[in-house]
Amino acid sequence: MTTPTLQDLTQSLLSQNLPPPHPAFLAPILNPAGSQRIPPLQALTATAKVRLLNSDFTAPNILDQNKAHAFPAGFSDVTVAERKLAFDVVVQVRDVEDIGRSKWEQIESLESERKGESTKGRQVIRILPSIADEAPSTAATQVPAGAQQAAQMKSSGPFKLLLQDFRGAIVYGFDLHRVEKIGFPGTGNGAMSIGCKILLKKGTKVARGMVLLEPAFTVLLGGKIEGLDKGWREGREKSLREAIGDGKRRREDADVAAD
Structure with a gap:
């Protein structure tokens, strides 16, 4: 051989x-x-x-920088109505936003998850850990907590992704049409993690600095950057609350200016 x-x-x-x-x-x-x-x-x-x-592409000696493709200069220019990638680019996911649900709805889901609760219509169900020598549990509590949380957190999107090339350049991507496996980290539906690698094929469209993710030009390769993924999960609720606070302050400032 x-x-x-x-x-x-x-x-x-x-x-x-x-x-x-x-x-x-x-x-x-x-x-x-x-x-x-x-x-x-x-x-x-x-x-x-x-x-x-599972590596960070921006770290030294991971990719061959003389052969790998990065985003071209001016790629995120919002003044350019539309352009297309002239070559394949593999990027990594640094952040995910669920555009399909309000931030408050996401915060409430996280709070329920932390308390071990799920919902059935308007009824709140407390998910208790199974103990072998206890009496048989109800049908609701027979479902593993992880599965309950996954169902609770599952969202069909659309999603807004923060994408990064190996040189560290970042640009937002939007799943214009449903792309297989693009989803919220931790949903248990085969969705990606933070640090997941995505192939943007030659011909991928970019409109006003936003990458348009379409099934024909987007391939999820998988992977995860452990530290980034852990930090994202642990800090997600705080980030959502801060985003709501910033939005509220901007509205208040606008009201004051209008007066």
Whole structure:
């Protein structure tokens, strides 16, 4: 069996719509410490793919900056009515906004989740942990808490995503038409996490600095940046409350100016 080379592994990853990794990123995968035998190309590709998708693309020696594509200059210019990507760009998700629900509705869902509550019509149901030696629970409490929370938090969108290329440039994306797997982190419906990688194909439209996410030009590759994802989840309720407060202050300032 032929020993896989750096070029073999790179080409294998590129064939799966992944951006070109830096040789330094692939070196420890091709030559695992303490191993007398190099795994076959298929196994190496699987390992490299998982590590790549869970890496921060803005960190040094992750992507080959001489070969990877980033957003072109002026990409987020709001004065340009419409433009299209001239090449494929793989980005990572830094933030997600649920445009389909009000911020207060999202805060109430988070509060209920924290209290271990779910809703059935107008009835509030407290979700209690199952204990093996207790009497059988009701049908409502037989559903795992995680499933209850997932159903409660599930939203059909649309969603507004903050996207970042490997150079650190950011731009907002909007799912103009429902894109498979785009969803709210933590909904349990196969939705993405913060740090998820997305392939924006050549021809992707950008209108007034906003990337229009459409099924024909958008592919979710998966992955997660653990620290960013954890921080986003823990700080989400605070961010929602701050956004509501900022909006209220702007309205008050506008009322004062009008008077």
